[in-house]
Amino acid sequence: MQRTRFGDMACSIARTLDVVGEPWSPLILRNVYVGITRFEQLQQSLGISRKVLTERLKWLAENGVLERREYSSRPPRHEYTLTAKGLELCDLLLVMVRWGDRWTAGEAGPPVLYRHHACGEISHVELHCSVCDRPMRATDIDVLPGPGAENG
Amino acid sequence: MQRTRFGDMACSIARTLDVVGEPWSPLILRNVYVGITRFEQLQQSLGISRKVLTERLKWLAENGVLERREYSSRPPRHEYTLTAKGLELCDLLLVMVRWGDRWTAGEAGPPVLYRHHACGEISHVELHCSVCDRPMRATDIDVLPGPGAENG
DNA sequence: CGAATGAGTTCCCTTAGGGAACTGACATGC
DNA sequence: GCATGTCAGTTCCCTAAGGGAACTCATTCG
Numbered sequence: 001m002q003r004t005r006f007g008d009m010a011c012s013i014a015r016t017l018d019v020v021g022e023p024w025s026p027l028i029l030r031n032v033y034v035g036i037t038r039f040e041q042l043q044q045s046l047g048i049s050r051k052v053l054t055e056r057l058k059w060l061a062e063n064g065v066l067e068r069r070e071y072s073s074r075p076p077r078h079e080y081t082l083t084a085k086g087l088e089l090c091d092l093l094l095v096m097v098r099w100g101d102r103w104t105a106g107e108a109g110p111p112v113l114y115r116h117h118a119c120g121e122i123s124h125v126e127l128h129c130s131v132c133d134r135p136m137r138a139t140d141i142d143v144l145p146g147p148g149a150e151n152g
Numbered sequence: 153m154q155r156t157r158f159g160d161m162a163c164s165i166a167r168t169l170d171v172v173g174e175p176w177s178p179l180i181l182r183n184v185y186v187g188i189t190r191f192e193q194l195q196q197s198l199g200i201s202r203k204v205l206t207e208r209l210k211w212l213a214e215n216g217v218l219e220r221r222e223y224s225s226r227p228p229r230h231e232y233t234l235t236a237k238g239l240e241l242c243d244l245l246l247v248m249v250r251w252g253d254r255w256t257a258g259e260a261g262p263p264v265l266y267r268h269h270a271c272g273e274i275s276h277v278e279l280h281c282s283v284c285d286r287p288m289r290a291t292d293i294d295v296l297p298g299p300g301a302e303n304g
Numbered sequence: 305c306g307a308a309t310g311a312g313t314t315c316c317c318t319t320a321g322g323g324a325a326c327t328g329a330c331a332t333g334c
Numbered sequence: 335g336c337a338t339g340t341c342a343g344t345t346c347c348c349t350a351a352g353g354g355a356a357c358t359c360a361t362t363c364g
Contacts, residue, residue, distance in 0.1 A: 003318085003319070003320095003352065003353060004199060004200070004352085004353080006175060006179075007256075010263040011179070011182075011252075011263055011264070012248065012249045012250075012251075012252025012253045012256065012257060012262060012263060012264070013178055013179060013182055013245055013248045013249055013252060014179060014252075015252045015256040015257075016248040016249075016251050016252040016256065017175045017178060017179070017248070018175075018256075019256075021174075021175030021178075022173075022174065022175060022320095022321095023158060023169045023173035023174060024321095026165055026169060026173075027158075027163070027165060027166060027169070030163075030165055033290060034295055038341080038342085039341070039342050039343070040340080040341055040342070043342095047156060048156070048321095048322090049321065049322045049323060049324095050322095050323085050324095050342085050343070050344085051320095051321075051322080051323085051343090051344080051345085052320085052321060052322075053343095054342085054343060054344075055320090055321095064255075072330095072341095074329095074330070074331085075329060075330040075331070075340080075341070075342095076329070076330080076341090076342085077330095077340095077341060077342075078341090078342075085255055087290055087291065088251055088254070088255070088290075089251060090289075090290030091247055091250075091251070091279055091289060091290060092244065092247050092248060092251065093165055093290070094279060094288075094289075094290060094293075095243055095244050095247050095279070096164065096165045096168040096169070096244060097164045097165055097168075098164075098243075099164075099168050099240055099241060099243070099244065100163075100164025100165060100166075100167045100168040101164045102240070103216075103237055103240070104159075104164065104167040104168065104170075104171075105164060105167075105300055106300075108299060108300035109298055109299035109300045110164060110298040110299065110300050111162040111163055111164060111297075111298050111300040111301045111302070112163070112164070112295055112296070112297065112298050112301065113295075113296045113297070113298040114293045114294070114295060114296070115293060115294040115296060116281045116283065116284065116286075116288050116292060116293055117292045117293060117294070118281065118284055118286045118287075118288070118292060119281060119283055119284035119286070121281075121283040121284065122283075122296075123281045123282045123283040123284070123288070124282050125279040125280065125281070125282070125288050126279070126280050126281075126282045127243055127246060127247070127277040127278070127279065127280075128277065128278050128279075128280045128285075129268045129270065129271060129273075129275045129277070129278075130275045130276050130277070130278045131268065131271055131273040131274075131275040132268065132270055132271035132273065132275070133280075134268075134270045134271070135270075136246075136268050136270070136275070136277050137242075137243060137246075138185060138239055138240075138242030138243060138245070138246060139239065140268060140269045140270060141246075141266045141267060141268055141269060142266070142267040142269070143186055143264055143265075143266060144264070144265045144266070144267060144274075145263075145264065145265070146261060146262040146263050146264050146265040147260060147261035147262065148257055148258075148260035148261045148262050148263040149263045149264065150263070155321065155322060155349085155350070155351095156321085156322080174351095174352095176352095190310075190311085191310070191311050191312070192309080192310055192311070195311095200352095200353090201352065201353045201354060201355095202311085202312070202313085202353095202354085202355095203312090203313080203314085203351095203352075203353080203354085204351085204352060204353080205312095206311085206312060206313080207351090207352095224310095226360090226361070226362085227309080227310070227311095227359095227360055227361040227362070228310090228311080228360075228361090229309095229310060229311075230310090230311075
């Protein structure tokens with residue numbers, strides 16, 4: 001439903017959720033990321049209703065996450081690609097994968113593996129501090145009001 | 153709406169979304185993480201409808217993300233705390249924060265700052281490889297089928 | 305005793321998702 | 335050149351989920 005507006009909240013989590021907060025969007029991004037870029041392919045691979053897919057693609061394009069490009073004009077055909085903004089959202093997907101692998105994969109093991117170009121190994125992401133490079137998890141931080149806080 | 157079942161998909165992203173894929177759940181987790189742990193507080197701070205909050209808390213508790221604890225039995229009162237599973241989900245929040253700060257904060261700057269215990273500096277998370285410790289972004293990896301793949 | 309509080313529950317209304325059928329612009333085969 | 339196929343949507347109806355307000359229930363406080 002989501003009648004409540006998340007985009008207006010003074011919270012970067014809420015504002016991120018405003019863009020990709022309903023559950024299909026991350027899966028659309030994932031598929032575009034792996035090369036499934038066209039309407040028909042997306043619809044079939046996800047099993048999403050065509051109506052909702054149309055709405056999501058429009059929304060994601062309006063918000064600069066996807067770009068809608070004509071790859072054929074004779075029959076007008078389009079495909080969707082990730083912008084820089086959208087590619088950075090894929091970081092989120094990698095962290096979702098990590099959590100899903102750890103907590104929901106069960107006996108069968110992870111459905112997908114990720115090989116890091118730099119070292120060639122199968123691995124997963126870990127969160128590090130941008131300043132000191134050491135691990136930085138939710139338990140390792142203090143939360144402070146910032147310049148964009150509500151009544152700052 | 154989400155009549156489609158994400159939990160059954162052979163995709164760790166979908167299975168993560170099955171647990172926290174609708175937009176209120178991450179905000180609930182965020183608030184529990186910062187110490188807003190009771191029903192009334194959560195309802196007021198988020199502006200969520202009481203009905204939906206009840207459903208979400210129940211779902212998150214059933215899925216082992218939150219724990220419902222009685223902190224008073226004389227009038228029966230409960231509070232919700234993060235489990236280990238839930239705390240690891242907060243990693244996801246940190247990455248959402250990072251993206252929201254970069255792409256949606258605008259002039260005002262980030263509403264909240266994070267200080268890393270280890271170095272004492274205001275910083276943000278970056279994704280690194282669990283094997284070689286170097287940066288690992290969506291552009292730095294190959295995707296391969298894993299043991300839990302659909303027809304493996 | 306009456307009001308307040310915390311934590312829900314119930315009810316109704318609106319809106320968003322699912323699914324199937326339909327459209328429109330071409331392209332292809334016979 | 336007409337029927338068929340394909341891609342990318344659009345339209346329509348139905349159901350389920352979200353929003354909001356009122357109500358419940360146990361208990362405490364003044």
